[in-house]
Amino acid sequence: MMGFYDDIRADLLAGRWERGQRLPSIRAMAAQRRASLHTVVSAYGRLVGDGLLEAQQGRGYFVAVQGPLAAPAAPAVEPALPDDPLFRLLQAPPGSVVKLGCGWLPLPWRDTDLLARAIRRTARLGRSGLVEYGDIQGYVPLRQLLSAHLRQAVRLDAAPAQMITTLGATQALDLVARHLLSPGDRVLVDEPCNGNLVRLIRLCGGEPVGVPRRQDGPDLGFLDEVLARHRVRAFFCNSTFHNPTGAGLTPQAAFGVLRRAVEHDFLIVEDDVYGDFHPGGRQTFAELDGLERVVYIGSFSKSLSASLRIGYLACPQDLVAPLVRLKLLTSVAVPGFCERFVHTILADGTYLRHVRAIQRRLATQQQLTQKALRERGWRFEVAPAGGMFLWAGHPDLPDLAGFIEGLEKKGILLLPGPAFAVTADYRAMTRINAAHFSPELARAFRV
Amino acid sequence: MMGFYDDIRADLLAGRWERGQRLPSIRAMAAQRRASLHTVVSAYGRLVGDGLLEAQQGRGYFVAVQGPLAAPAAPAVEPALPDDPLFRLLQAPPGSVVKLGCGWLPLPWRDTDLLARAIRRTARLGRSGLVEYGDIQGYVPLRQLLSAHLRQAVRLDAAPAQMITTLGATQALDLVARHLLSPGDRVLVDEPCNGNLVRLIRLCGGEPVGVPRRQDGPDLGFLDEVLARHRVRAFFCNSTFHNPTGAGLTPQAAFGVLRRAVEHDFLIVEDDVYGDFHPGGRQTFAELDGLERVVYIGSFSKSLSASLRIGYLACPQDLVAPLVRLKLLTSVAVPGFCERFVHTILADGTYLRHVRAIQRRLATQQQLTQKALRERGWRFEVAPAGGMFLWAGHPDLPDLAGFIEGLEKKGILLLPGPAFAVTADYRAMTRINAAHFSPELARAFRV
Numbered sequence: 001m002m003g004f005y006d007d008i009r010a011d012l013l014a015g016r017w018e019r020g021q022r023l024p025s026i027r028a029m030a031a032q033r034r035a036s037l038h039t040v041v042s043a044y045g046r047l048v049g050d051g052l053l054e055a056q057q058g059r060g061y062f063v064a065v066q067g068p069l070a071a072p073a074a075p076a077v078e079p080a081l082p083d084d085p086l087f088r089l090l091q092a093p094p095g096s097v098v099k100l101g102c103g104w105l106p107l108p109w110r111d112t113d114l115l116a117r118a119i120r121r122t123a124r125l126g127r128s129g130l131v132e133y134g135d136i137q138g139y140v141p142l143r144q145l146l147s148a149h150l151r152q153a154v155r156l157d158a159a160p161a162q163m164i165t166t167l168g169a170t171q172a173l174d175l176v177a178r179h180l181l182s183p184g185d186r187v188l189v190d191e192p193c194n195g196n197l198v199r200l201i202r203l204c205g206g207e208p209v210g211v212p213r214r215q216d217g218p219d220l221g222f223l224d225e226v227l228a229r230h231r232v233r234a235f236f237c238n239s240t241f242h243n244p245t246g247a248g249l250t251p252q253a254a255f256g257v258l259r260r261a262v263e264h265d266f267l268i269v270e271d272d273v274y275g276d277f278h279p280g281g282r283q284t285f286a287e288l289d290g291l292e293r294v295v296y297i298g299s300f301s302k303s304l305s306a307s308l309r310i311g312y313l314a315c316p317q318d319l320v321a322p323l324v325r326l327k328l329l330t331s332v333a334v335p336g337f338c339e340r341f342v343h344t345i346l347a348d349g350t351y352l353r354h355v356r357a358i359q360r361r362l363a364t365q366q367q368l369t370q371k372a373l374r375e376r377g378w379r380f381e382v383a384p385a386g387g388m389f390l391w392a393g394h395p396d397l398p399d400l401a402g403f404i405e406g407l408e409k410k411g412i413l414l415l416p417g418p419a420f421a422v423t424a425d426y427r428a429m430t431r432i433n434a435a436h437f438s439p440e441l442a443r444a445f446r447v
Numbered sequence: 448m449m450g451f452y453d454d455i456r457a458d459l460l461a462g463r464w465e466r467g468q469r470l471p472s473i474r475a476m477a478a479q480r481r482a483s484l485h486t487v488v489s490a491y492g493r494l495v496g497d498g499l500l501e502a503q504q505g506r507g508y509f510v511a512v513q514g515p516l517a518a519p520a521a522p523a524v525e526p527a528l529p530d531d532p533l534f535r536l537l538q539a540p541p542g543s544v545v546k547l548g549c550g551w552l553p554l555p556w557r558d559t560d561l562l563a564r565a566i567r568r569t570a571r572l573g574r575s576g577l578v579e580y581g582d583i584q585g586y587v588p589l590r591q592l593l594s595a596h597l598r599q600a601v602r603l604d605a606a607p608a609q610m611i612t613t614l615g616a617t618q619a620l621d622l623v624a625r626h627l628l629s630p631g632d633r634v635l636v637d638e639p640c641n642g643n644l645v646r647l648i649r650l651c652g653g654e655p656v657g658v659p660r661r662q663d664g665p666d667l668g669f670l671d672e673v674l675a676r677h678r679v680r681a682f683f684c685n686s687t688f689h690n691p692t693g694a695g696l697t698p699q700a701a702f703g704v705l706r707r708a709v710e711h712d713f714l715i716v717e718d719d720v721y722g723d724f725h726p727g728g729r730q731t732f733a734e735l736d737g738l739e740r741v742v743y744i745g746s747f748s749k750s751l752s753a754s755l756r757i758g759y760l761a762c763p764q765d766l767v768a769p770l771v772r773l774k775l776l777t778s779v780a781v782p783g784f785c786e787r788f789v790h791t792i793l794a795d796g797t798y799l800r801h802v803r804a805i806q807r808r809l810a811t812q813q814q815l816t817q818k819a820l821r822e823r824g825w826r827f828e829v830a831p832a833g834g835m836f837l838w839a840g841h842p843d844l845p846d847l848a849g850f851i852e853g854l855e856k857k858g859i860l861l862l863p864g865p866a867f868a869v870t871a872d873y874r875a876m877t878r879i880n881a882a883h884f885s886p887e888l889a890r891a892f893r894v
Contacts, residue, residue, distance in 0.1 A: 046587075091582065110578040116570045119577070119784070123566040130562045132554065133753045135538065167614055167778045174777040200776050306580045307783035329647045330621040331614045331778075335785055336754035337566070 004035050005043040012052050012063065023053065023061045026096065026411070037409055041096045055096065086195065089413055100407075100436045101414035103194075103243065104306060105388070109361065109435065111354055115305060118350065122341045134336035137324050138165030138312065142343040146298075146312055149346060153276070156286045156296065158314035164323055165334045169273045169299035169311040173197065173236070175323050175330075176269050176295055176313070177204040180234055188226065188235035188266075190218065192391065192420035192429070194243050197236060197271075206233070210422030213238075213245055215382045217253025220260075227264050234267040240282045241274035241387030244420050244431035246366075248384075249283040258289055266293075273299040273311075277387045279359040291316050300342055302388075303355050308338045362386045362435060369434040372442040390432040393417075394447050399427045403447070410444055451482050452490040459499050459510065470500065470508040473543065473858070484856055488543050489535075502543060533642065536860055547854075547883045548861035550641075550690065551753060552835070556808065556882065558801055562752060565797065569788045581783035584771050585612030585759065589790040593745075593759055596793060601722070603733045603743065605761035611770055612781045616720045616746035616758040620644065620683070622770050622777075623716050623742055623760070624651040627681055635673065635682035635713075637665065639838065639867035639876070641690050644683060644718075653680070657869030660692055662829045664700025667707075674711050681714040687729045688721035688834030691867050691878035693813075695831075696730040705736055713740075720746040720758075724834045726806040738763050747789055749835075750802050755785045809833045809882060816881040819889040837879040840864075841894050846874045850894070857891055 017023060023044075024032060030040045044061055047053040054062050089102055123130070137143070143160035150156045166172040181187065183205035189197060191210025201208045209226055212219040218237065226232065235257065239249045261268055270285045275298060286296040291314060299311035315323065327333075345351045363386045370383055373392060380392045397403055404414045417426030464470060470491075471479060477487045491508055494500040501509050536549055570577070584590070590607040597603045613619040628634065630652035636644060638657025648655045656673055659666040665684060673679070682704065686696045708715055717732045722745060733743040738761060746758035762770060774780075792798045810833045817830055820839060827839045844850055851861045864873030 104580070107578065112577050115577045119570040120567050123563045123570075130557075130559050130566070130752060130754055133551070167782075170777065170779045196776055203773075203776060305578045306779075307578050309778075309780065309782045326650075329643055329650060330617065331756075332617045332753075333756065335614075335756045335782055338782055338784070 004033065004039050005046055007033075008043055009047060009052065012047065017063045021063050023063065025060055037411060041092055041411075044096060045092055086415060086419060089415060092413060097411045097413050098436055098441065099413050100433055100441065101431055102433055102436065103388070103431075104302060104433075105358065105435050109358065110305070114350060114354065118341060118344050122337065122344045125340060125344075130337060132336065133333050134339070136328050136333050137320075138163065138334065139336060139339035139343060142339045142346075143312075145343055145346045147314075150296075150298075150314065154272075154282070154284050154287055154296075156284065156290070156314070158286075158291060158296070162291060162317060162320055163312055163314050164320070164327065165339055166311045166313060166327070167331065167334050168301050168306075168309045169271060169297050170196075170200075171327075171331070171334075172297045172299075172311050172313040173269070173271065174200060174204075175326050176297075176315075176319075177201055177206065177236075179319070179322055179326055180267065180269075181206040182233075185233040186230050188223070188232055188237075189422060190237055190242060191422050191424055192244055192417070192426060193236075193238070193422065195419045195421075198422055201236070208422050210424060211235070212424075213242055213247050215245075215247050216250040217247070218257055220253070220256045223257070223260060227260060232264060232266045234269055235261065236269045236271065237285070239270050239272045239275065239284045240278050241384060241389065243274065244389050245382045245391040246384030246387050246389040247382045248278075249285075251283055251288075254283050254285050254288055258285060258294075261293055268294045270294055270296050272296060273302055274387050276303045276355050277359055277362055279356070279363070279386065286314065295319065300351075303358060304342070304345065304351065308341060310334065310338050310342045359386060362388060365434040365437060366390070368439070369432065369437040372437070372439065373432070373445060376442065376445050377447060378445065388433045388435050390434055391429055392432055393428045393430070396447050397428065400430050401427065404430065407444055412441060412444055451480065451486050452493055454480075455490055456494060456499065459494065464510045468510050470510065472507055484858065488539060488858075492539055492543060533862060533866060536862060539860065544858045544860050545883055545888065546860050547880055547888065548878055549880055549883065550835070551749060551880075552805065552882050556805065557752070561797060561801065565788060565791050569784065569791050572787060572791075577784060579783065580780050581786070583775050583780050584767075585610065585781065586783060586786035586790060589786045589793075590759075592790055592793045594761075597743075597745075597761065601719075601729070601731050601734055601743075603731065603737070603761070605733075605738060605743070609738060609764060609767055610759055610761050611767070611774060612786055613758045613760060613774070614778065614781050615748050615753075615756045616718060616744050617643075617647075618774075618778070618781075619744045619746075619758050619760040620716070620718065621647060621651075622773050623744075623762075623766075624648055624653065624683075626766070626769055626773055627714065627716075628653040629680075632680040633677050635670070635679055635684075636869060637684055637689060638869050638871050639691055639864070639873060640683075640685070640869065642866045642868075645869055648683070655869050657871060658682070659871075660689055660694050662692075662694050663697040664694070665704055667700070667703045670704070670707060674707060679711060679713045681716055682708065683716045683718065684732070686717050686719045686722065686731045687725050688831060688836065690721065691836050692829045692838040693831030693834050693836040694829045695725075696732075698730055698735075701730050701732050701735055705732060705741075708740055715741045717741055717743050719743060720749055721834050723750045723802050724806055724809055726803070726810070726833065733761065742766065747798075750805060751789070751792065751798065755788060757781065757785050757789045806833060809835060812881040812884060813837070815886070816879065816884040819884070819886065820879070820892060823889065823892050824894060825892065835880045835882050837881055838876055839879055840875045840877070843894050844875065847877050848874065851877065854891055859888060859891055 026040045030037050048055050052064055054064050143163045146163055147158050147160045150158050181204045185206045187201050187206040187208050188211050189208050190213040198208050211223050268285050286294045295315040297313045378392045378394050380390055414430045417429035473487045477484050495502050499511055501511050590610045593610055594605050594607045597605050628651045632653045634648050634653040634655050635658050636655050637660040645655050658670050715732050733741045742762040744760045825839045825841050827837055861877045864876035
């Protein structure tokens with residue numbers, strides 16, 4: 001793999017193809033040089049990152065017209081985590097493969113014109129915002145708008161003083177886990193769940209315990225069994241469009257968890273990053289609890305832009321100062337420019353219009369995807385009406401590893417079920433992102 | 448304090464002053480309402496943050512012409528860390544006081560036109576960069592440019608593969624400390640040093656031990672005494688224009704520390720965030736060591752913009768994967784837009800021109816400040832030829848607390864020396880930022 005990238009790079013620098021010329025397709029190149037599709041994908045991706053190639057969606061790869069072709073050959077930039085399947089998924093360049101197992105919306109769904117215009121508008125505003133550290137707790141006008149947004153969307157009364165902006169929801173989860181957890185603390189999580197959450201909890205000294213997620217919410221019977229045996233510090237839980245099952249939360253389930261949280265004295269850390277994909281009145285823990293023992297986390301990475309990394313949390317009053325202090329010590333502040341950008345987008349109604357369009361498309365995609373998969377024998381315990389995710393298996397495939405490998409050869413990337421496990425065996429399952437599904441892909445799912 | 452802010456806010460919302468009308472000056476308001484200057488400063492600052500007032504530098508405070516005056520009264524947004532002197536310094540709004548003790552350049556020194564133009568240019572580039580997560584280790588073209596920048600500025604051969612972008616130098620320090628330190632590990636730091644570094648090390652379980660900083664570098668005799676008594680995990684050290692003394696590093700001192708690092712097997716974490724303020728060939732640890740046991744940290748917050756929060760580290764090969772994994776787990780990535788922006792600025796030479804102008808201004812300001820203070824009896828062990836900082840005391844003032852309080856009443860903010868201590872007694876010292884000094888301030892330093 002190292003050899004192939006170097007070979008193509010050397011050819012490029014030696015002028016084998018003209019600037020602007022189209023390179024052989026991934027399949028053709030793989031056949032010509034007897035390399036795997038994955039090797040070619042990876043090399044083309046790196047060469048795009050080097051500025052030597054340009055990827056034109058639907059048309060292929062071209063030798064870059066501008067860029068460092070005349071520069072002295074820089075050493076190859078190796079990916080740091082080559083073995084991590086989520087990492088490989090993240091780093092495969094757009095247009096080279098179908099990232100059917102990823103956790104974000106396709107590039108064509110993003111209104112990049114809107115984003116670019118809003119960026120330019122933001123750059124014309126208050127110049128001190130371009131250079132100063134700003135409010136460490138988070139740009140005040142943004143916190144006020146977020147407070148209004150939550151009041152309207154979630155019927156939650158979160159004062160701006162109880163809100164903190166963060167570098168995406170990930171930093172919010174890290175600040176809370178780092179502050180709350182002592183070594184050995186047991187921490188409940190959904191099962192299945194985001195594998196990086198499990199790793200984060202362990203990093204902070206916690207011991208993750210999975211609670212099976214059903215269509216209506218966490219499995220209360222299982223929860224009672226765990227609580228009978230152990231003390232528990234917190235429950236980190238996705239409320240709306242759970243990752244990876246797409247499950248939601250009924251009022252009864254929310255109340256059931258909250259009641260136990262009061263009785264057994266644990267906190268709920270509610271990750272609602274997919275909440276804005278919900279068209280109507282979604283159920284949250286925070287609404288019932290009013291930020292007594294719930295920390296509510298949201299983000300704009302999924303619905304707007306992962307590149308701007310703006311997330312936020314709303315928390316109980318006594319957690320504000322320690323979390324702000326932790327944010328100050330470890331990162332000082334979130335980029336003020338990005339905060340002002342999100343403020344711009346929220347204040348003029350752009351965000352709401354954008355998100356309603358996404359809600360409608362996701363509903364359509366879910367129907368299309370579920371129909372196509374069901375017709376080919378695939379099964380899913382939860383059939384979501386929206387959001388991105390579908391957690392599926394096939395009764396004839398007790399282990400999907402071979403199937404996933406076969407799909408990779410066809411340029412379709414899925415994550416193996418075990419990537420979402422705490423202790424359960426999910427070899428028979430995989431997460432499908434309905435936003436990336438299309439009728440052409442359906443035949444690949446014939447078993 | 449709470450009462451005063453509420454009173455003024457209520458008056459504003461009740462229309463006591465017209466939109467665009469100038470409010471009483473801070474002094475006048477303090478006299479009228481029998482409040483302290485600090486109380487008025489703080490309240491005016493919050494009202495600017497609320498969007499109810501506008502600060503016009505040199506002219507005073509005006510009722511905002513646009514903004515939320517018609518909005519329902521939002522609850523007051525209390526600062527989360529009111530007692531922290533550094534926090535108060537950070538949050539006092541620009542133009543309201545002279546932040547003589549702060550750690551950044553004055554707003555008028557920042558070329559915000561340049562920044563705004565570069566932002567708009569960046570927004571026109573690759574649209575996927577506006578939405579995608581991007582390379583988790585850091586935007587590849589930026590890492591390549593940083594590598595070239597370090598080769599030229601510091602004579603350090605750092606491969607892009609050994610570089611990681613971070614949310615400012617603070618996140619770089621946090622990633623390294625969090626990865627390296629086990630509970631109880633002893634960690635050497637300069638003394639005096641940035642108080643937040645001491646807190647960060649403790650947060651990660653480390654035990655900070657101060658090594659006195661002299662003009663040429665860390666005190667090697669003292670270092671030997673510590674090493675004779677204890678095992679040490681790392682030395683977190685500012686190389687160029689040390690904060691707060693302004694001290695540098697001679698080749699002999701650099702080599703002296705590195706030799707001991709090899710002999711006693713500890714790492715050096717070199718914080719060189721003020722390095723680009725140095726006009727010539729500055730000395731670093733990394734240059735001598737070649738990234739064998741040095742982690743080199745840099746940032747654009749001081750020289751360019753704190754609002755964009757772009758920092759970076761270059762590290763030994765075996766630390767790359769663990770640090771990238773930690774970055775992924777706790778923040779996923781630095782905002783790709785901000786990375787592309789810094790790339791734009793570096794690639795077209797704008798950054799270098801901007802930083803040379805700052806170097807010249809700082810040299811002038813240091814001369815001016817040192818002369819004015821020396822004439823009034825102030826003393827400083829290190830007399831830097833550039834950079835921002837001067838660490839000064841007065842033989843007639845064994846404790847500067849009263850003096851600093853008196854300065855605050857005149858609208859000049861300094862940090863007390865103890866804010867920079869590990870265990871030493873610095874009540875007689877304070878840090879002065881020469882960039883914020885002016886001849887008009889000199890009379891306030893008459894003792």
